[in-house]
Amino acid sequence: MKPMPKTNDPLPTDPEARRLRVQRQRNVAMALVMGALAILFFAITIVKLKV
Amino acid sequence: MTAATLALPTDWRDFLSLTKPRVMSLVIFTGLCGLLAAPVRINPVIGFTAILCIALGAGGAAALNQWWEADLDAGMKRTQARPLPAGRMERESARDFGVALSAASVIIMGLAVGVLPAAILALSIVYYAVVYTIWLKPRTPQNIVIGGGAGAFPPLIGWVAATGHITAMPVLLFAIIFMWTPPHFWALALFVQTDYAKVGIPMLPVVAGETVTRRHILVYALLLFPLALAPWWIGGTGAVYGWSAALLSAAFVVLSAQVGLRRSVPGDAMKPEKRLFAYSILYLFALFAALVADRWMLG
The missing domain is CATH 1.20.120 (Four Helix Bundle (Hemerythrin (Met), subunit A))
Incomplete structure (x- = not known):
């Protein structure tokens, strides 16, 4: 299996590889934001249920 | 902006920089102080949500500011490396990102914290993105005086989030x-x-x-x-x-x-x-x- 490039590595020179790398990083960032929001909404719901 | 420049999707860090993180740190701090200085103890989850919404609102307004001022930013040394003047992002992406962040911040504040802090947050976003950025800044040398009101909202919102009244x-x-x-x-x-x-x-x-x-x-x-x-x-x-x-x-x-x-x-x-x-x-x-x-x- 091909190892994943580190975040701080310079962007690859091949345009398609660069596009895929940036897109993958965006997907990971979006997934983290969505996950954090899901946890936050769950916590808010629990707090509101207790009030 | 050339097609070659935009062949690469915009990096997530450029979206982050649209929110002006350094300015946001002062916004978060004053908002948090308003919340903590209020004579009422707020539930930590609701308090965190209020501060998050203040930060998201400030970030959304900052993105809208950069969308509107992209041409001006290109002419100033201090701002020409920003994502829009540097050609690393489409203008529409910045506008949509700003609108989405602003709307999300007001909706979440309204549902989780209260209608009054959400209304003041919405007012502060409109004040910064429209009254200051579009209307006053290019027209009057008093732009900073009146526009400064936008940055003055966070402690007010933080306090109102905790107490529910002004x-x-x-x-x-x-x-x-x-x-x-x-x-x-x-x-x-x-x-x-x-x-x-x-x-x-x-x-x-x-x-x-x-x-x-x-x-x-x-x-x-x-x-x-x-x-x-x-x-x-x-x-x-x-x-x-x-x-x-x-x-x-x-x-x-x-x-x-x-x-x-x-x-x-x-x-x-x-x-x-x-x-x-x-x-x-x-x-x-x-x-x-x-x-x-x-x-x-x-x-």
Whole structure:
């Protein structure tokens, strides 16, 4: 299996590889934001249920 | 902007930089101080959500500001590396990102915290993105005075998020930042004057000249002094805040006087102006930290 490039590595020179790398990083960032929001909404719901 | 430049999808870091994270840190801090200084203990989850919404709202407004000012930013050295003028992002992406962040912040604030803080948050976003960015900034040298209101909202929102209503104290916190903003930005405008002049933004030093700007800085610093002490005088805080505000504001007046009563000479390093700008940031952090310390020490 091909190892994943580190975040701080310079962007690859091949345009398609660069596009895929940036897109993958965006997907990971979006997934983290969505996950954090899901946890936050769950916590808010629990707090509101207790009030 | 060439097609080749945009062949690469926009990096997530560029979206993050659209939110002006450094400005946001001051917004988060003052909002948090407003929330912690309020005489009501708020549930930590709801408090966190309120601060998150204040940050998201500020980020959304900042993105809309950069979308509208992309052409101006391209002409200024300080801003030309931003994602839009540098050609790393489509303008529509910045606009949509700003609208989405702003809308999400108001909706979440309204549903999780309360309608009043959500309404004030919405007002602050419109104030910054429309009243300041679109209307006042390109039209009047008083842009900073009225536009400074946008940055003054966070402690008010934080306080209202905790208490659910508006009283004299959060209005005073609003007024303190409102009065602090002109000397803070005019000090900056004095030593980046050529950049603003180049793109035709009517900053006070460009339109009215350096001497008038220096006088204005001193006047606002003098007005800020009693205003910073007002929370103590009305009994909203104790002596910890009162003495801190007196000392910090006195130093602010002294540094402002050094700027207000002098004239620059050709080749001037503008050290007093740079010192005042740096101190003004420290001043606001220290003043609001003293406010929270006072509340927590007195219970």
